[in-house]
Amino acid sequence: MSKTDDFFNATGGKLLTFLLGEQEYGIRIDHAREVVGQMAIDKVPQTPNYLMGVTNLRGKIVPVLNLRLKLGMEAVPPTGETCIIVVSLGGAETGILVDFLVGVVTIGQAEFTEGLDLGEQIDTQFIYGMGKIDKRVIAILEVGSLVESLDL
Template sequence: MSNRAENLVVQDEEDTQKGKYLTFTLGEEQYGLEIKYVIEIIGIQEITVVPELPEYIKGIINLRGQIIPVMDVRLRFGKPFKEYNDRTCVIVVDIKGVSVGLIVDTVSEVYSIKDEDVVAPPDLTKGLSNRYIKGIGKGSSKVKLLIDCERLLNDQVNEELLNLSKGE
């Protein structure tokens, strides 16, 4: 395939993913993350705890021979821990070349939100609790908080997770 054809295929793929968000719940709130980050969705698995990591990094899982660090999104957002059950899911995402499992209460659906239906989050607390929210999708009866996947992992956490997934 020529470079031009490859670029068109990549562009076409990006266009079909534009405005699409995988929605999930944490408690009563609905969140969305851009579908372009999502690799797959799996049920909760046995997690191997790794010492000396932040509380919200629950450990690692073995996914078909690949070591994937897992993060409890509830804890990352400062919410109380909730016992995992058969509805708990792990959304495996790729953020800056690092595969990470995001533990969420339930996965809902893939939802299309037009750019004009996304508004900036209100600055209620000087940016602290909104630092992971990149926008609010207001296309349906219930608003969805849209997550900035790249902010979910700051550079320090990203480095730790990259070392974990490489087994260092």
């Protein structure tokens, strides 16, 4: 089964979208468990800079990833719109810090492009595909690869 077939069979084309700076990103809706506001995050010694630490989410300890840093972007101070998207994969939950939650969108198969080839110099291991809605281009992230790269 291709990525395209898998994506549309699992989600019906639904994405949870958010901003990092001016760029819009999305994740498959079936990977998103919930969205929470800013929470207290406890740092964990000797972890990479993109791993902000852990938070207590209703009694469950959840690691929180600063997606900006993981994707090689500059860190920015949180605003009132900064939030954490809690993703669930294989029973494990991880929080992903984003600048602004846009919402849920649905794209059709004609608007989905599988993967992204920008040449060997640019790392696209975390890009699942690209989506187009009107004049918006949404980079769809591969949440599984992001979470696996944390080595938790």
